[in-house]
Amino acid sequence: MTSVVIHYKELALKGRNRPWFVKILIRNLRTALADFEIRSIRSVMGRIEVDLGPATAWESVRDRVRQVFGIANFSLAGRAPHDFDALAAAILSDLGDRDAASFRVSARRADKRMPFTSPQIEREVGGRIKEAKGWRVDLEGAALTIHLEVMTDHAFYFFGKEPGAGGLPTGTGGRVACLLSGGIDSPVAAFRMMRRGCSVLFVHFHSYPILSRASQEKVREIATLLTKYQLRSRLLLVPFGELQQQILLAVRPELRVVIYRRLMLRIAEHLARRWRARALVTGEVIGQVASQTLENLTTIADATTMEVLRPLVGMDKDEIVAQAQQLGTFPISIIPDQDCCQLFTPRHPATRASLGEIVAAEQALPIREMVDRAVTAAVVEEFRFPVVKYAVPEGETPCRFRS
Numbered sequence: 274m275t276s277v278v279i280h281y282k283e284l285a286l287k288g289r290n291r292p293w294f295v296k297i298l299i300r301n302l303r304t305a306l307a308d309f310e311i312r313s314i315r316s317v318m319g320r321i322e323v324d325l326g327p328a329t330a331w332e333s334v335r336d337r338v339r340q341v342f343g344i345a346n347f348s349l350a351g352r353a354p355h356d357f358d359a360l361a362a363a364i365l366s367d368l369g370d371r372d373a374a375s376f377r378v379s380a381r382r383a384d385k386r387m388p389f390t391s392p393q394i395e396r397e398v399g400g401r402i403k404e405a406k407g408w409r410v411d412l413e414g415a416a417l418t419i420h421l422e423v424m425t426d427h428a429f430y431f432f433g434k435e436p437g438a439g440g441l442p443t444g445t446g447g448r449v450a451c452l453l454s455g456g457i458d459s460p461v462a463a464f465r466m467m468r469r470g471c472s473v474l475f476v477h478f479h480s481y482p483i484l485s486r487a488s489q490e491k492v493r494e495i496a497t498l499l500t501k502y503q504l505r506s507r508l509l510l511v512p513f514g515e516l517q518q519q520i521l522l523a524v525r526p527e528l529r530v531v532i533y534r535r536l537m538l539r540i541a542e543h544l545a546r547r548w549r550a551r552a553l554v555t556g557e558v559i560g561q562v563a564s565q566t567l568e569n570l571t572t573i574a575d576a577t578t579m580e581v582l583r584p585l586v587g588m589d590k591d592e593i594v595a596q597a598q599q600l601g602t603f604p605i606s607i608i609p610d611q612d613c614c615q616l617f618t619p620r621h622p623a624t625r626a627s628l629g630e631i632v633a634a635e636q637a638l639p640i641r642e643m644v645d646r647a648v649t650a651a652v653v654e655e656f657r658f659p660v661v662k663y664a665v666p667e668g669e670t671p672c673r674f675r676s
Contacts, residue, residue, distance in 0.1 A: 274351040277323035282345035298343045298442040318383040344437030350429040361401035375411035380421040446470030450545035451554040455491040458556030460602040465584040480514030487610035506656040523637040527623040535576035540647045542577045552580040568625040
């Protein structure tokens with residue numbers, strides 16, 4: 274069995290746009306499997322076939338394909354001709370000494386014009402397997418289901434299905450910029466946008482050298498993990514501590530958090546537009562902290578002309594934590610650190626700051642100059658997955674990416 278048969282679900286509903294979505298999915302699969310020996314990846318009548326090379330282990334490919342968005346399920350499969358005797362012989366060969374209390378054959382025809390029906394295929398192939406193995410046929414609760422997918426000139430067979438990541442292929446949903454704090458919420462927000470096909474730019478605000486580099490290191494680890502799903506990422510590290518000090522001297526305490534957040538959105542918008550992103554993404558949840566009341570969220574969002582997307586807005590903390598644990602970011606996010614969200618935070622921040630009083634307070638600040646300074650000071654880091662090493666011609670300097 275040297276083929277991986279990949280099925281998609283939501284892509285099948287895209288009508289005339291489906292070929293474009295499938296093309297992007299195939300491109301992403303090629304990228305995700307670039308460090309494996311793969312003979313070909315091609316679209317085959319409503320499914321995708323990955324033809325594995327002899328040195329490629331199924332277990333390694335399985336773990337990699339699981340992370341590619343746009344896939345409903347996939348299977349390690351064999352190929353055989355339409356001839357029922359040859360097809361049954363190939364299946365029996367790959368079953369080997371496997372034992373099953375009961376079995377069934379489930380067949381699907383890709384082309385309904387074929388001279389045999391699906392039930393006929395099931396009876397003919399199933400009868401031969403029953404005769405060879407002596408297994409009991411159970412059409413309702415079989416211990417083993419042998420799946421057959423009959424193409425125009427051959428048939429695929431496989432013995433189980435692996436769940437895919439679902440969603441839409443990365444790159445089909447446009448570009449967004451996510452404010453990535455290093456906490457629990459924002460990595461989950463970024464992941465949820467990736468799953469809808471968006472390419473996510475990470476923007477992290479830090480307070481180094483006022484505080485340590487711990488938050489930057491955490492965010493690098495999170496970016497590395499998330500890049501396994503979107504394959505290429507860009508992280509922008511934006512110094513924010515001096516800007517917070519400037520706000521501290523000019524704004525009364527209860528309004529500072531809202532003004533911090535508004536300034537972050539302005540800076541993120543400038544960076545996002547440079548990257549041709551069309552929206553900003555945050556991990557905000559209504560009522561979770563003082564700055565996330567409905568009134569404050571509205572006032573904060575007024576600072577930018579870009580769409581602000583909040584994928585977690587209606588979730589509770591337990592749901593977010595569960596998804597962070599499933600994703601693998603939770604152990605990183607709970608590592609103690611010092612980030613700009615904790616720096617110069619007042620004891621009693623305003624929970625219902627009006628737009629009028631915030632705009633009035635910002636009159637004491639050189640907002641445009643502060644945004645320009647932060648954008649200029651931002652540091653860019655690139656991430657790729659997998660990192661494929663190529664020979665570098667003599668005299669040239671290789672690009673450096675984090676893996």
